[in-house]
Amino acid sequence: MNAPSHLTRRRALQLAAATGAGMAAVAATGPAAASPGGPTSSVFRHGVASGDPLPDAVLLWTRVTPDPTATPGSGAGPRVDVGWEVATDPGFRRVVRRGTSSTGPARDHTVKVDAVGLSPATTYWYRFRCRGTTSPVGRTRTAPAVDAPVARLRMAVVSCANLQAGWFTAYRHLAARGDLDLVVHLGDYLYEYAPGEYQARDVVVRPHDPAREMVALADYRRRHAQYKTDPDLQALHAAAPWVVTWDDHESANDAWSGGAENHTEGADGAWTARRAAAQQAYAEWMPVRYEPGGSLYRRLRFGRLATLSMLDLRTYRDQQASSPLDPELSAPDRTIAGPEQLQFLLDGLADPQVQWKLVGNPVMISPVRFPNGLESRAVEGIAELVDLPVPPVAGAPYNVDQWDGYPAERAAVLGHLRDRGITDAVFLTGDIHSGWACELPADPLTYPVTGVSVGVELVCTSVTSDNLDDILGTPPRTASLTVETAVKADNPHVKYLDFDSHGFSVLELTEEGAQMDWFVLTDRTDPHAAAVWSTSWRVPAGTARVERAAGRLA
Known part of the structure; x- marks a missing residue:
């Protein structure tokens, strides 16, 4: 997400509770009151996680602290063996896979295991052992067989979780649901800033560790470790498999292929070194099939019902335009995805073997023009929210860090959907700290007259980051x-x-349609906050339209 500039990051603000007439409250429980999971031991103090489910495999993750020297980012501690087990029951009476993995300071004592040979569409429980200690138990689920009919797929959709700006109560409510097939995290899983640089209005709810901006590998490792000591985050990781991608704050604000807004070569060193450190820590600490030097973008399939193409829109992009009126915006070769990833996206959208083509899209693809007639303070507020480099101009692109800053490549995607008659394409988006439901115009200029839409974009709000x-x-x-x-x-x-609003979304797919429910928190700075259903929007199959749903998902 485009964070405010350094001056405004430090600007004092104050918090007000989110309320809404006619909204139905979801009962709040205490922090970390979710199952599976459980109390974290001194060896497994960062919990367990799973991710990237396939029909016959799922990735398992943990981190061990085998002795007091092996603190995150220290580069110290012994090399150890870590055992793992996968069972079809939570009591582990029916263990179906087990093995041993070695880890040590070279990968910050993290463990990633690809548990293969599993059955499709099956719930499993898993755990780890190290030095006589057993980890909390995690629950995961494999994807359906490639050609299987799937009646329903339900997933959480989340983004932008700044630990300094609030409690991860949204994760706790999701972990307590018990009805999720997976969790889709669209980026800004953590933030790079030092304490006092970007928080909840005038309050640093929980100061970042280390107490400086992340720049070096040890910094990124320690920050990942701090986030994964949060009990609500641990509970959601233990409750369902995650499918993740990064946005910018996993490295630095407004990152692009050659730098970032929040990076100065003189003070922060070479961008290539900083990005490499961020990507290495991400590979170590996240339950994802990614290793440094590889590609984060990838596609998962859920029977004949859906594919989910996760994008990386930071590693390959050209630098953001200097302003919404920059003539460079019209350059035909400007890229946000890079040519190989763009082709990967187009190929996935054209797949005739599945109904729903979901895209995990870190920044908004819908064209948005800055509106007319706003008071000056509102104009300033939007400019600060999206970090516009110059004062906004009515009718100009709203945010050049999004696909709005790369219109030729967006036109290629929308034209591909239109020209091939592709149906049921849904972009799932984070980054912008707000909730949106949009149709994707075949032509933004003629849409007000023709109403021709080629897809839909559903945007989740932030877990905690400022709105x-x-x-x-x-x-x-x-x-x-x-x-x-x-x-x-x-x-x-x-x-x-x-x-x-701050909170989370839940998306359900069936053959008949897709529906997203938005839930908002009553107070992100209250660890006991309730989650309140706000609204639901539906995409009827085959329409490329979004309409208000009759009610929330059952």
Whole structure:
């Protein structure tokens, strides 16, 4: 997500609780009151996780602390063997796979195991052992067989979880549901800033460790470790397999192939070294089939119902334009995905073997023009939210860090959908700290007249990171309402917009349609906050349309 500039990152703001008339509350429990998982031992103090489910395999993850010297990022501690088991029951009476993996300081004592030889569409439980200690138990699930009919697929969709800005209560509520096939995290799993640089209005809810901006490998390892000591995050990792990608804050704000807004070569060293450190720590600490030097973008399949193509929109992109009016925006060779990844995306969208083509899309692809008629403070607030490099201009692209800054490549994607008659393409997006439901115009200029849409974009809000009301210093659902109305008026393909809320989304796919529910937190700075159902939007199969749903998912 485009964070505010360094001056505004340190600007004091204050928090107000999120409320909404007619919203139904989900009962709140205490932090980490979720199963599976459980108390974390001194050896397995960072929990367990699984990810990237295939029909016959799933990736398992943990981190061990075999002795007091083996602290994250220290480069110290012994090399040890870690045993693992996979069972079809939580009591491990029916163990179906087991093995041993070695780890040590070279990979920060993290363990990643690809547990193969499993059965499709099956729930499993897993655990690790090291030096006489057993880890918490995790629950995971394999994907359906490639050609299997699938009646339903349900997943959490989350993004932008800044530990300094609040508690991960959203993760706790998701872990307690018990109905998720997987969790899709669309980026900004953690943030690079030092304490006091980017937090919850005027409060650093939980200061970052180390107490400096992440730059070196040890910094990134320690920050990953700090996030994974959060009990609510551990609970959700233990409850379902995750499918993840990074956005910018896993390395530095507004990252691109050759640098980042929040990186200075003189003070921070070479960008190539910093990015390599961030990517190595990510490979070590995340339950993902990725190792440094490989490609993070990948595709998972869920029977004949859906594919999920996860994108990496930071590693290969050209530098962001200097302004929304920069003539460079029209260059036909500007890229956000890179040529190989773009072809990977187009191929996945054209797959005739599956119905729903989901895209894990770290930044918004919908064209959004800056609206007319806003008061100056609202204009400043939006500019700060999306980190515009210059004052915004009505009618110009809203955010050049998104696909709006790479219009030729976006046109190639939308034209591909239109020209091939592809149906049921849904882009799942994070980054922008707000909730959106948008149709993807075949032609943004003619859409107000023709209404021709080639796909849909559903955007989840932030878990904790600042929204527009936080920047404006106003109560939620007050000043932002005028801004939302103006954005939708000038962008009629935007059907739903919430600039204020923090929380999570749940997406369900069936043959008949796709539906996303948005849930918001009553107070991100309260570890006992309730999660409140806000709204639901539905995509009827074969329509490329989004409409308000009759109610939340059962």
